[in-house]
Amino acid sequence: MLTKRIIPCLDIKNGRTVKGINFVDLRDAGDPVELAAIYAASGADELVFLDISATEERRKTLANLVLKVAEKVNIPFTVGGGISSVEDVDILLQNGADKVSINSSAVKDPDLINRLAAKFGSQCITVAIDAKLIDGEWIVHLVGGKVQTELNLFEWAKEVEMRGAGEILFTSMNNDGTKNGFANEALAKLSTELNIPIIASGGAGNMQHFCDAFIEGKADAALAASVFHFKEIEIKDLKEELKNKGIPVRL
Amino acid sequence: MKIVIIDYGAGNIQSIKFAIKRLGFEAVLSSNEEEIKNADKVIFPGVGEASSAMRMLRQSKLDILIPTLKQPVLGICLGMQLMCSKSEEGETTGLGIFDVPVIKFNNSVKVPQIGWNQICELSSPLFKNIKESEYVYLVHSYYVSECEQTIATSEYGVKYSTALRKNNFYGVQFHPEKSSNAGEHILKNFLEL
Numbered sequence: 001m002l003t004k005r006i007i008p009c010l011d012i013k014n015g016r017t018v019k020g021i022n023f024v025d026l027r028d029a030g031d032p033v034e035l036a037a038i039y040a041a042s043g044a045d046e047l048v049f050l051d052i053s054a055t056e057e058r059r060k061t062l063a064n065l066v067l068k069v070a071e072k073v074n075i076p077f078t079v080g081g082g083i084s085s086v087e088d089v090d091i092l093l094q095n096g097a098d099k100v101s102i103n104s105s106a107v108k109d110p111d112l113i114n115r116l117a118a119k120f121g122s123q124c125i126t127v128a129i130d131a132k133l134i135d136g137e138w139i140v141h142l143v144g145g146k147v148q149t150e151l152n153l154f155e156w157a158k159e160v161e162m163r164g165a166g167e168i169l170f171t172s173m174n175n176d177g178t179k180n181g182f183a184n185e186a187l188a189k190l191s192t193e194l195n196i197p198i199i200a201s202g203g204a205g206n207m208q209h210f211c212d213a214f215i216e217g218k219a220d221a222a223l224a225a226s227v228f229h230f231k232e233i234e235i236k237d238l239k240e241e242l243k244n245k246g247i248p249v250r251l
Numbered sequence: 252m253k254i255v256i257i258d259y260g261a262g263n264i265q266s267i268k269f270a271i272k273r274l275g276f277e278a279v280l281s282s283n284e285e286e287i288k289n290a291d292k293v294i295f296p297g298v299g300e301a302s303s304a305m306r307m308l309r310q311s312k313l314d315i316l317i318p319t320l321k322q323p324v325l326g327i328c329l330g331m332q333l334m335c336s337k338s339e340e341g342e343t344t345g346l347g348i349f350d351v352p353v354i355k356f357n358n359s360v361k362v363p364q365i366g367w368n369q370i371c372e373l374s375s376p377l378f379k380n381i382k383e384s385e386y387v388y389l390v391h392s393y394y395v396s397e398c399e400q401t402i403a404t405s406e407y408g409v410k411y412s413t414a415l416r417k418n419n420f421y422g423v424q425f426h427p428e429k430s431s432n433a434g435e436h437i438l439k440n441f442l443e444l
Contacts, residue, residue: 001369045367
């Protein structure tokens with residue numbers, strides 16, 4: 001049976017992890033490769049690396065990082081942040097990334113999704129969508145929620161699927177950072193109306209929130225950062241808990 | 252031991268190379284007929300779209316070479332699918348090593364299947380010391396039905412083949428190089444065949 005995936009997300013700046021990470025057993029808390037290997041060993045199903053650097057060398061730094069991660073880590077990983085061309089994706093996949101995630105560049109140039117899916121296959125193209133609930137309507141936002149678009153979440157998600165995305169990573173700006181749980185109603189609507197996997201993101205605070213995202217939100221995977229980085233939730237404990245609730249997980 | 256990964260411009264080759272390195276071996280990439288023929292083990296990778304991958308194989312005449320190989324050959328993901336008779340993806344013929352077609356999952360399940368699923372009914376030295384219902388990582392939209400050459404099955408809406416074998420040819424739908432310790436063990440089993 002296909003299992004529900006648990007995905008820690010690592011923010012990367014200039015080749016180093018940035019979000020405060022509280023791993024006492026880590027020699028170098030800023031080393032994404034070491035952190036990734038620890039997550040792989042602790043039962044994470046997949047990893048996401050989100051690059052937030054803004055330097056001119058960022059492409060090269062990220063490509064090098066991907067190569068180092070692929071050398072050490074034996075679970076799949078996705079790379080996102082600033083990817084805007086076929087060439088960008090080509091080098092990341094060549095260096096060992098399994099999937100890439102695109103966000104703003106897909107909104108600015110929707111045909112990019114078609115070009116990437118045609119060249120590399122839908123299975124390695126994740127489209128990340130950040131949205132905020134405004135007056136009862138879910139509106140797509142860019143640049144980490146700073147820039148509002150005119151796109152409706154559900155319409156954009158359907159277009160993204162039609163253009164060839166293999167998966168959607170949906171972050172609710174209303175829930176992100178609150179630790180009050182995922183946006184389960186919107187997640188369930190996405191999961192029902194679309195026929196590609198949906199990753200839930202934004203709002204994880206405790207184990208019950210993950211159960212809710214899978215049962216109420218019908219999500220295929222759930223992503224979180226700080227609850228894992230600060231060891232508020234151990235992935236092994238989380239998976240035991242999910243299994244006890246009857247949710248299929250890899251243990 | 253000489254391990255060759257067939258290079259025809261398709262596939263996440265770097266990850267396979269690294270996985271083999273973690274097992275203590277070195278693999279070389281090659282599209283050279285003699286080098287492939289003389290290898291002890293051949294790995295046939297593949298990620299992407301079936302008909303364009305077949306086109307690349309034909310351009311380099313690898314479509315003629317691969318079915319004649321005598322040493323153990325392991326097709327991974329699209330590599331396994333290309334070893335079948337034909338594929339619905341791009342309506343292409345395959346290499347015809349496994350006499351079974353590749354078909355698309357129907358819409359009763361989410362397509363592509365992405366994630367960890369269990370492999371069952373394991374019946375091959377490829378799965379030596381691998382437990383029944385072990386988890387492996389899969390990403391695919393097309394699948395192979397159960398057939399005489401099936402050596403592992405999984406369920407995703409339907410029960411289907413996650414691994415095939417005919418003589419010296421092996422194929423796995425999952426990615427052993429991304430399937431944690433179990434995947435590395437399966438790769439090790441292949442290298443020890």
